[in-house]
Amino acid sequence: MTALTPNLIDSHSDLVRAVREGIPIQAPQDMRFLVAIAPDGSSAHVEGSHEALVVRMSQDSESGGWSSTTTPAPSAVIHFPPFSLLLADRQLVGSFPHVDCTDWLELGVDDPANVSVALPVVDLPKTPSAPVPIAMLQFTEARA
Structure with missing residues (x-):
């Protein structure tokens, strides 16, 4: 995961080193490590967009005006x-x-x-033609 994430080694070098070497580290305050189960047959998806922003555009149905919001993209998937x-x-x-x-x-x-944890089962929506960046998709819960 860390190797697939551009710029992560520059901004979070201690995290990258700890993951590569398998040593314990104090978790960074700004980053979270999220885990779920991907069902068999789920389409594989690997992506890294550290320090990228996702821009979402929306149009008001009444006025026709456009607005945009930005959120960070997931750093690694x-x-x-x-x-x-x-x-x-x-x-x-x-x-x-x-x-x-x-x-x-x-x-x-x-x-x-x-460690005792109950992990949800999640899957990505299928995209019929081209791959879509993970930051623009919503995960859907699959059957457990």
Whole structure:
């Protein structure tokens, strides 16, 4: 995930080093690590857009005027069965039906841990023609 995310090594070098080396680290305040289950047959999607912005345009049906809003794009996404993993700005946590597992970064690879978590099952909507950036899609909950 960290290798697929442009600029993450520059802005969060401690996080990248910790993930690569499997050592525990204090979770960064601005980034969240989100996890869910991707069902078998789910289309794979890998993307990294660290420090990118998503611009959403909308048109008022009455006045015809346009407005826009911006939000951070997810920094890294690996949606590939059996897991859907996201590294995202903390303000995006409510946008995806994933569990916030950021505290797991405080565990080393060799550290024993007593972890109990219920992960939701999520899938990406199918796009009929061209791939769509993950930041413009909404995850949908799949059957458990």
